[in-house]
Amino acid sequence: MNIDFTQEELDFQQEVRQFFAEHYPKDIQEKVKNNIHPTKDDFIRWQKILNDKGWLAENWPVEYGGTGWTPTQKYIVQQEKARAHVLGTIPFGVTMVAPVIYTYGNEEQKKRFLPDILESNVWWCQGYSEPGAGSDLAALKTSAVRDGDDYVINGTKTWTTLGHWAEWMFCLVRTDPDAPKKQQGISFILIDMSSPGITVSPILTLDEEREVNEVHFDNVRVPAVNLIGEENKGWTYAKLLLTHERTSIANVQNSKVRLESVKSLAKETPAHDGEGALWEDELFRTKVANVELDLTALEYTELRTLAAVASGGAPGPESSILKIKGTEVMQAIDELFVELAGYHAVPFTRAQYHDGFEGERIGDWFETNTGPHYFNNRKQSIFGGTNEIQKGIICKAVLGL
Amino acid sequence: MNIDFTQEELDFQQEVRQFFAEHYPKDIQEKVKNNIHPTKDDFIRWQKILNDKGWLAENWPVEYGGTGWTPTQKYIVQQEKARAHVLGTIPFGVTMVAPVIYTYGNEEQKKRFLPDILESNVWWCQGYSEPGAGSDLAALKTSAVRDGDDYVINGTKTWTTLGHWAEWMFCLVRTDPDAPKKQQGISFILIDMSSPGITVSPILTLDEEREVNEVHFDNVRVPAVNLIGEENKGWTYAKLLLTHERTSIANVQNSKVRLESVKSLAKETPAHDGEGALWEDELFRTKVANVELDLTALEYTELRTLAAVASGGAPGPESSILKIKGTEVMQAIDELFVELAGYHAVPFTRAQYHDGFEGERIGDWFETNTGPHYFNNRKQSIFGGTNEIQKGIICKAVLGL
Amino acid sequence: MDFSLSEEQQLLKDSIEKFVSSDYDFEARRDLVNSDLGYSEAHWNMFAELGWLGMGFSEEDGGYGGSASDIMVIMQAFGKGLVIEPFLANCILAGGAISELASASQKDSLLASIIGGEQQMALAYAEKQARYNIANCLSRAEKNGDGYVLNGAKIAVLNGGNADTILVLARTSGDQNDKAGLSLFAVPSNTEGLERARYTTVDGFTGADIKLSNVSLPASALVGEEGAAFEALERVMDRACIAVCAEALGNMETLLIKTVEYSKTRKQFGFTLSFFQALQHRMAEMFIECQQAQSMLLMAAMKFDASAEDASTAVSAAKARIGQAAKRVGQEAVQLHGGMGVTDELDVGHYFKRLTIIDALFGNSDYHLKRYTAAMG
């Protein structure tokens, strides 16, 4: 057991820090720092820079363009990204669909899709959940019926994050409605979002932002060559992806930076009784400390999981812990921010947190964003498999209940 | 809505206070104050005094010797009892079996049993739970088979509180093993504990005290005249009793006195860092405050329940709240006591808390009792229908789930 | 001791609940929130006609009620329907301050216009540096001949954007934290030098941040006596706490009902959610929170109405405990509704928002917990 970085790791840390300092666009950094919603172009611009450096596909095998980083290196990169307020990489392409393509796709599919993902030429979205199939994902009904060289797709997908920006969707569809188990009749298919018959309609979340969508398919023809792997085996491929989603969702380094921000803001915020700083209030400090303890434990749980994966283990059902605790911590930090804002949690000033706002601001830079962020972020414990589902996974796969 | 006592109620409060001051034996009071286990004789002595005043059977109808008190009067008595550290009345006779006897028993049974209960001539115990039937009480197996004028009883009852002091038991037995629903084949019968074939064996709890017992029945003959009401209708009678048990279990006034004790002890106890009093530690004070808020809410929930009962409502399934919150509060106070004791929670000094201890005491009067009391009191959320069972009752009977 | 409502209160409760359930559906409310005014004038006039706007005031003040238990009845019923009309701002905050402070003649004109629904008012007390301490006031009113000149800034003025008259708390003497020297001024909102930044609040009400730059007022603008506003405002804050606690209870009761109903219809894995025991127990805990909140509210209202010595502590107890309950019940209702819970479309998230903001008003849970803890001695 040893907690220290090696000299090589320290050098790597330096390199990463320097690269971000020199190449991460300042305008995007300012937005992230100030809670301004980034644009589609911001994401693409930064991902292209990262990819030029070869640092986009952290988890891909080296042969496909991955970094080959050790768990410790990935941890260092996460730290440095959070430290420099680096805009997050949109996961749908590089983190989610790509591993499915390079693991289960054929050579032609790899050639066709992976380079565009690396170069952020194509924006992907996820077609998993349906209005009638949330936690019970395998109950999905969107149908794909083979007709000549195409599949004809009908149905509705929901909670499609940034689907209105997407050019392609990876999608779970039912190809065998008569399969004895509902998991067995599902296929994994890639869909060009410009295909006729697709409608993308917004779902506003509690911050009144358009982030998620409903996507309707009305006799949409999709070439059968877009099917990944075998027909009716999609559930297997999808599960791989869900595990990847779970391990990345803990967001430890991001939460650490946010918690530091809570601390420094609390030093400048008056206490609730207007006397002294909120940071001197032992109740507030204790809440921060308890969140920090949970977060520290989570950080080491994540490191242990990554170490186990690196030494040959799979990211097992324990990764459900990362989802549960990671979202609990995020949401606890959201609450601390609301408390920091005091009466200035009350005004709703959506425009202030978008590009091009010119009016007079209400409140300090963060204050009026705390409510909407807190409300919207309740999704964290719901999306990606609710925390109840994650507990169920622990019960079944770890405790054998 | 009005929170004040009437002049009559204030007079009554005075009367009660004065009676306790004059008639409650000082030696018993000292024991209760100092956590010394009372003896069987202590209980009987005090109950006889209470009964002489006509104040033992608080909830009985006046015709049988009840007090006829209003909910407010009962509340006042509870307050004054707690205030004067009055030893609790043993519930098995006066609170539990008596309502069943006067509600469902025949005239002869009422004449035979009720006077001895009022005069505390007979110590009762409860024969409900069995090793295989805990939360699932209706799964009980102890059998009663009619044989001439007797029932012959075989089986085992468990968690029988103070069964080793008891002269009589009220008992649920299975008289029809073939009933279509398990609740239907159960009868309610009264058993003389001196009957041949009964063995009472101790179960030590985590404080290493003998409080509960297992009671074994080996071909025990019980006269059929001891059956209450009709054969196979015992479940109905038992449910009445369970409701009574639940409403009395909140123990609000007792918890209030204990919480006051925590506060005053905390003023004399050094803080964890040895500087100043523990009472000046905001973390500790806040824990006390949060318990007190819960307790205040509970007090008014209890008052609302009693008021609803008085104005014609039955103590409905809402009374499950009293059990759940009442035990949560008790157990939270237990934790505060352990914290007060600090390092002196460590020694186990059972003899110090029994009659006749002559040695040199370890720690202040309360300190070394805090651990055993805390451990043993975890039973509160288990016995009398676990808190999980209570939540189930709320789900089913209140929320319709 | 008596926990029952009076006959009048029961009637009031029934009529507001009927209004909420029959005439206040969520889509109509959404349109109101998105309208320029932010609420319905028709509703407001109806509230006035039915006497609801007078229920916050004693008969002496021209009203029809005025006790904390009256306010409780109204606000709990409003809370069930997430009523957006500015009852709190007019009748509890501004009206309450006038009732506590104003001279008989001021009451005659000002209160009558509130009770009659003719004038919109707001109380501007909060300042950024003050957090929840109303004595911490930097806004100043300087004597100027017969009148006053006001300077300062106020935040989160509920109904501040719509108000015809804004009651501004300002310091006529003393230092930043002094309890003495605070005075209240009735400022017509079109007075020169009064600048309003109007906004919708995150929970759908309207509000404003306000700047006062050399606002000239006549002597008659002073409400009541000079320098005597603090104790009066403290009582207003206590009543406002009871009011929003009642509203929160109404919110929570509705959330519990909606969550239980949803759980009985939404199917996952072949069963309705109500089949899953882990979820059942969480709904049982929501029920317990509601019941305990109801008890705290009754306790505080009764103590307030009895002018009990510890009435303010009781109010803090209720605000703290109900704030905790509100967070828990709100979060659980959203979580148990799954994805739908975080959509703007469903009403559940809006109840959750309101509960969140109620905790932020008039002192959050921790503020009141500290006030309670301090009173423990």
Place this chain on the structure above:
Amino acid sequence: MDFSLSEEQQLLKDSIEKFVSSDYDFEARRDLVNSDLGYSEAHWNMFAELGWLGMGFSEEDGGYGGSASDIMVIMQAFGKGLVIEPFLANCILAGGAISELASASQKDSLLASIIGGEQQMALAYAEKQARYNIANCLSRAEKNGDGYVLNGAKIAVLNGGNADTILVLARTSGDQNDKAGLSLFAVPSNTEGLERARYTTVDGFTGADIKLSNVSLPASALVGEEGAAFEALERVMDRACIAVCAEALGNMETLLIKTVEYSKTRKQFGFTLSFFQALQHRMAEMFIECQQAQSMLLMAAMKFDASAEDASTAVSAAKARIGQAAKRVGQEAVQLHGGMGVTDELDVGHYFKRLTIIDALFGNSDYHLKRYTAAMG
């Protein structure tokens, strides 16, 4: 960064776990607890022979390990079986103090006798008024010719009743709370003036409260330098925290396993408890607590071994968080075992007792939370 155990540590872990699972059943342990000595001399000799008693000490001190991670491995394994032998008192507390403070010649004699299992020792540091602040010390050692005279009182001296030698912390100069001026004395337990009230502890160990009345000691009784004990004892406390955190983790892991197993066999309402989702989720939460506790422990042990600047803060973080986890896991295990959970007969309640006492040792959760919070700046 490396989270894996060394080969030696893995072997040590395996051998202790084998001992615990094969040779340490609960009924045998009960007999030990009820015996006069309170533990097994045979076990103790075996621990010595297998070198386990030397694992808490560096090779320099004549031991075979000494790192925090070594201690972690041993104590976690002991915790799984609720091992009652006085490893903590001898090897971590008394031995740790000697290792930190003593001169080479004192180490030679004292440590060798611990490592060899030949002598029982105890560390008497706690005083009633001091709570968890070791600097708060009223016991005094006055110079008397070449030697010292000790007066004072110590509480909760673990292994104090069995110890042949008791290390007593006493003040040779300074005032009650001074960090300077504290010295450690090795006092044979049969020394005149040393009075022991021996007891079993609530969790089955043995301990004593001790009074020192004019206890005369030779100069050689002083361990190390005069007045320099505080920093050393602080390090001992940190290591002791890591030790009991590891033990607590072992306790919790066993409780989780026992609870899950019980839930699979105990039937209620026609189903095993493991069928009930509300209980399932609570077991999942127990699992999460165990995992998070494991992470905190690793973090603290690694930082301690790396002599990190914030090592003491990391220890407080672990002690605080694991104390919270211990309470939750212990209470839940008892609750989920129903009536059996509160019986003396079943082992589950005894694990719960040990977890409770671990929180009370060396600073409870709140004490360490405050220490942590203070370090946040």
